Amino acid sequence: MARILIPTPLRQFAEKNDTVDLPGATVGEALSALTTRFPDLKKNLYNDEGKLRSFVNVYLNDEDIRYMNKEATALSDSDTISIVPSIAGGAFMGVNRV
Amino acid sequence: MPEVGMEGQLKLKQARVLLVGAGGLGAPLGLYLAAAGIGKIGLVDFDVVDFTNLQRQVIHGTKDVGKKKLDSAFETMRDINPFVELVGHETALSSDNAMEIFSGYDIIVDGTDNFPTRYLVNDACVLLNKPNVYGSIFRFEGQATVFAYEGGPCYRCLYPEPPPPGLVPSCAEGGVLGILPGVIGLIQATETVKLILGIGEPLVGRLMLYDALNMKFRELKLRKNPECPVCGDHRTVTKLIDYVQFCGVPHQEGPVEPVAASGDIEPTEVKTKLDRGDKFTLIDVREPHEFQICRITGSTLIPLGELPKRVGELDKNAEIVAHCKSGARSAKAVDFLKQAGFKSVRNMKGGILAWSDKVDPSVPKY
Numbered sequence: 001m002a003r004i005l006i007p008t009p010l011r012q013f014a015e016k017n018d019t020v021d022l023p024g025a026t027v028g029e030a031l032s033a034l035t036t037r038f039p040d041l042k043k044n045l046y047n048d049e050g051k052l053r054s055f056v057n058v059y060l061n062d063e064d065i066r067y068m069n070k071e072a073t074a075l076s077d078s079d080t081i082s083i084v085p086s087i088a089g090g091a092f093m094g095v096n097r098v
Numbered sequence: 099m100p101e102v103g104m105e106g107q108l109k110l111k112q113a114r115v116l117l118v119g120a121g122g123l124g125a126p127l128g129l130y131l132a133a134a135g136i137g138k139i140g141l142v143d144f145d146v147v148d149f150t151n152l153q154r155q156v157i158h159g160t161k162d163v164g165k166k167k168l169d170s171a172f173e174t175m176r177d178i179n180p181f182v183e184l185v186g187h188e189t190a191l192s193s194d195n196a197m198e199i200f201s202g203y204d205i206i207v208d209g210t211d212n213f214p215t216r217y218l219v220n221d222a223c224v225l226l227n228k229p230n231v232y233g234s235i236f237r238f239e240g241q242a243t244v245f246a247y248e249g250g251p252c253y254r255c256l257y258p259e260p261p262p263p264g265l266v267p268s269c270a271e272g273g274v275l276g277i278l279p280g281v282i283g284l285i286q287a288t289e290t291v292k293l294i295l296g297i298g299e300p301l302v303g304r305l306m307l308y309d310a311l312n313m314k315f316r317e318l319k320l321r322k323n324p325e326c327p328v329c330g331d332h333r334t335v336t337k338l339i340d341y342v343q344f345c346g347v348p349h350q351e352g353p354v355e356p357v358a359a360s361g362d363i364e365p366t367e368v369k370t371k372l373d374r375g376d377k378f379t380l381i382d383v384r385e386p387h388e389f390q391i392c393r394i395t396g397s398t399l400i401p402l403g404e405l406p407k408r409v410g411e412l413d414k415n416a417e418i419v420a421h422c423k424s425g426a427r428s429a430k431a432v433d434f435l436k437q438a439g440f441k442s443v444r445n446m447k448g449g450i451l452a453w454s455d456k457v458d459p460s461v462p463k464y
Contacts, residue, residue: 008236055259063319064321082307086234
């Protein structure tokens with residue numbers, strides 16, 4: 001089982017969970033289990049071609065999976081997968097500055 | 099301190115630091131960098147102090163509401179340290195002015211509040227070979243790192259693509275723990291001082307993540323992306339681009355007014371309709387915690403995220419007016435309802451904030 005950490009902006013698509021434990025032999029499998037459980041997350045994490053969108057980074061423990069084996073990176077028990085989106089605080093894009 | 103000494107203090111005195119943004123992050127940065135004796139501090143902000151800023155932008159106070167943020171910030175900084183040279187850049191940073199503004203400084207500190215500017219700051223820093231001390235916040239979480247320094251990664255190495263507009267809500271819409279930008283801003287200030295003094299281990303190649311609720315600091319490794327279009331081996335971005343377009347946002351200049359679309363309705367008109375007893379439905383598409391703070395009597399709460407599920411509660415032939423906090427989310431609700439076949443839907447311009455300004459000042463703003 002890997003622990004997946006869901007960042008705040010994406011929790012609205014994961015039934016407000018901040019951590020989910022899911023099985024998988026690879027990061028890809030664990031993410032697949034995640035998006036199966038929370039289909040709304042899939043639209044936000046993956047583009048139409050099924051690739052991870054690049055405003056979101058996925059880390060296995062402290063290493064970016066892009067520099068490991070991407071989604072084929074192997075998982076062991078007690079690994080932590082972090083989903084790290086870009087955040088910018090502040091003003092809502094394109095509309096009234098409050 | 100022995101690690102700094104007179105030599106270090108002189109380095110601080112000779113340093114020129116630009117703070118992009120005098121808001122949540124810029125506030126602690128301005129205060130502490132002035133206190134530290136940085137020789138020249140530039141500040142980029144075109145905004146005016148608002149009451150709702152005071153929850154986190156501690157460089158401004160009640161007496162400053164309505165003043166330019168630059169004036170308000172400089173007054174406080176001058177009071178802390180009259181020997182700092184303060185330079186104001188009262189403008190929206192853009193591809194037309196960023197390179198010129200940045201060239202007068204050694205270190206750029208990103209305290210901005212939107213994605214297009216973050217990409218702009220990043221690219222300008224890489225092109226000018228100046229470090230970008232980055233910090234960002236959301237609700238109870240923050241990130242900090244140092245980009246574009248000594249062969250380290252840049253922002254685009256980490257995030258080649260911005261999120262789609264509207265996916266990541268703003269502090270104004272999503273809310274933020276006021277103390278949070280204080281913590282992250284101070285981490286940025288610490289990194290800035292370390293870079294100037296050349297001591298310690300800066301956050302180059304390290305993304306610091308702060309989780310305030312659980313009080314955890316974590317660190318993720320950041321690598322330089324060899325294929326990065328701005329700082330990689332085969333660069334395709336060699337000058338500043340149109341960042342607003344890059345982030346998929348409709349073009350805007352400086353302080354933004356809500357887009358006046360046909361089909362907007364003024365809060366005063368909504369009030370007239372309510373008083374007259376007109377037959378229409380006023381829906382509030384904010385979140386429950388916002389509804390608790392303030393609401394318009396006679397409105398029905400249907401949070402934007404629940405609208406698709408609950409659209410059956412509304413009559414397609416009825417007249418509907420939607421509102422939110424400032425007019426952004428309700429504009430989306432109106433689009434959604436129109437596409438769902440609703441005949442008469444309008445967006446209350448300026449949201450409940452405008453209602454407070456124009457109709458009922460007893461309604462608290464937040």
